[in-house]
Amino acid sequence: MVEQQLVPRGIEDQRVLDAMRRVPRHLFVEPSAAPYAYEDHPMPIGDGQTISQPYIVALMLQAARIGPEDVVLDVGTGSGYAAAVASLLGHRVVSIERHPGLAVGAAATLDALGYRVEVVTGDGTLGWPSGAPYDVILAAATGPDVPDAWWAQLAPGGRVVMPVGRPGGAQHLALFTRADDGSVRETDLGGVAFVPLLGEQGWPERPPRG
Template identity: 55%
Template sequence: MANAPSFEETQGLRDAMVERQIRGRGISDERLLNSMRQVPRHMFVDEDLRHRAYDDSALPIAAGQTISQPYIVARMIAAAEIGPQDRVLEVGLGSGYAAAVMSRMSAQVFAIDRIPELVERAREILAELGYDNIKVCTGDGTSGWPEMAPFDVIVASAGAPQVPPALLSELAPGGRLVIPVGDEGLQRLLLVRRVGPDAFEESELEPVRFVPLIGEHGWSADPGA
């Protein structure tokens, strides 16, 4: 990380990303826009891709995963309507970038990923940046994080074949779940809101493409299974 450009050196790139890619596409939540101006996305990508960190595209990270396009990160977070006192669960920590953005908007973020390599790297970056209201762990995100539930917001950063029941059960009253659902190539981004003890309202946002959400209540890690 010693070769990373400074926060100040990249501020103009973040400002341009927010104005062109985020606000320019109709997202106007100032708390979200300010958070994306603050979080240095280049710290969450490999050194040889840092020159593309603020591009309008997803980028590869370790273990065959991706860091999502900035607009998609913003779209999901905006749909979740995160408040300053909210407790947030992210399923699919990945690079740690989305968790970092949400941490600037909420009381606490809990993030889980099945790939230890990604969890350890994200933990190091988040600690270096001083983002101390994020707790991360390795595990099966399709089962959520029951020990830390309930959550006001759950954001799943990988595509599931259906909405995992465990995630619904971990939503607080009035809680919001944002999750891509569909096949392994194309999904629909859904917003699910808990409106009663056993009642949920679902709305469809837009088509998206995410890596598969693998786990007991998602896709199998073995393609032949």
């Protein structure tokens, strides 16, 4: 996976590559999908959700530049795979999931495999204030913009990596970097296709017609 899919496509951060080598991706997908877990496409994980393809996970983590002392908020735990990889890069990871069943399953998997990740259930668009401030916020769902709650919980110099755009429409993966003076720089990392970021500061559960 690393040598054939990630390195040739421009993933060059050695810490990210080493972390991707260490996490057993086949243990984070449905058993029937395990033989295909290392192929470069999304995989089902239950509750109608998917785990992102390896390249996208690596691209987001590389863009986030997670340092050994960084605190990370992972929005959209899913099966816990991205949180597991992030936990090998940073100091502390809080991962929030809106589906209680997925959160319980991910927490059990992460604990059994020895990854230190705090999994919580809630509206990811509101972040998780008790764990703030965060040096990095990662989101596995596309929103209309960065939620205000995330800005309130992001440390100076912090980074947000998330897809932006309409569900089923044009989306791009974006890196938002906050400078010490509060200004923000956005970097477009390319086109993507993600599920919607649902919640109070994301897309509504039932979008209005039109």
